Amino acid sequence: MGDEPKYLLIRGMYPSIRLNLQHYLWKYGLGYNLHPQIPLTGANCKIADLGTGTGIWLLDLAQQVPDSTQLYGFDISDSQYPHEEHLPRNVHLSVLDHLSPNPPIELQGIFDVVHLRLFLGNVPGGDPTGFLKHALKLLRPGGYIQWDEFDPLRGVAEGAGGEPSPEVEKILKFMQTVKDHSWVERLPVTFKEFGLDNIEVVFAHEQLWQRKMASEMSCSVIDEMEQSKHPVIAGKLKALGISVPMAFSEVMQGARITQPFCVAIGRKPFKAG
Numbered sequence: 001m002g003d004e005p006k007y008l009l010i011r012g013m014y015p016s017i018r019l020n021l022q023h024y025l026w027k028y029g030l031g032y033n034l035h036p037q038i039p040l041t042g043a044n045c046k047i048a049d050l051g052t053g054t055g056i057w058l059l060d061l062a063q064q065v066p067d068s069t070q071l072y073g074f075d076i077s078d079s080q081y082p083h084e085e086h087l088p089r090n091v092h093l094s095v096l097d098h099l100s101p102n103p104p105i106e107l108q109g110i111f112d113v114v115h116l117r118l119f120l121g122n123v124p125g126g127d128p129t130g131f132l133k134h135a136l137k138l139l140r141p142g143g144y145i146q147w148d149e150f151d152p153l154r155g156v157a158e159g160a161g162g163e164p165s166p167e168v169e170k171i172l173k174f175m176q177t178v179k180d181h182s183w184v185e186r187l188p189v190t191f192k193e194f195g196l197d198n199i200e201v202v203f204a205h206e207q208l209w210q211r212k213m214a215s216e217m218s219c220s221v222i223d224e225m226e227q228s229k230h231p232v233i234a235g236k237l238k239a240l241g242i243s244v245p246m247a248f249s250e251v252m253q254g255a256r257i258t259q260p261f262c263v264a265i266g267r268k269p270f271k272a273g
């Protein structure tokens, strides 16, 4: 996977709409934005969302936390951010590369919670530790990391009654092989290796009523990847004979192409070792 693209998707109007819809699938699928075991203590909590995209996770969280909670979103690109005039006063969005080993000194160790979601298209060479090290530098001792991912390797592609459904199966095969995603299932173990405690894992498939929406989203992700025109992606799509319209017509017949919501949380210890 040496020639893997750095970013598999595109940024623009429809990708932003998809990210925003996807957020609500996550939220209603799991029942929360912030894992219920993460305590928000103190009047002036600081929460960071890394790779925030459209900022939707933070913007929605802003409706649930006191105005004194400061919410910081970062991304390598600000092209999907709302206009700053439209942000709540406690939401701050800026540009930052989370693969840089040394985040700005003024951001180090100040956050009570650091959240990451949907980095699976960005993790280089199947190794999330560059992102994890960056996230842990931002976190204060005793603060929590929450990392949310879809796991294609535990995805499901099948017809309405569980029978084979060839076009959606091809899409799942593509999602499973376009990058090395084996790190997603290992994330809680990786947290342990990095010395985190209070580790919890959540693994949930979409609810039945979300099945068509989740399947449409999977199709639209492939559509975005096609539009990226990256030669490696285009080659893999062609090799598997993928057709989004044909997969979508199977979805309209009740087929499913979905991936589970996987959430891992862990606490940065107060003392090292």
Ligand SMILES: C[S@@+](CC[C@H](N)C(=O)[O-])C[C@H]1O[C@@H](n2cnc3c(N)ncnc32)[C@H](O)[C@@H]1O
Pocket: 007, 009, 019, 020, 023, 050, 051, 052, 053, 054, 056, 057, 074, 075, 076, 077, 096, 097, 098, 099, 116, 117, 118, 119, 121, 122
């Ligand atoms: C699939 S989107 C997910 C957006 C958001 N987390 C959500 O769940 O709606 C992945 C985001 O990660 C950002 N990203 C990728 N590599 C990054 C990096 N090295 N540093 C910061 N952001 C990055 C992308 O620009 C993109 O906005």
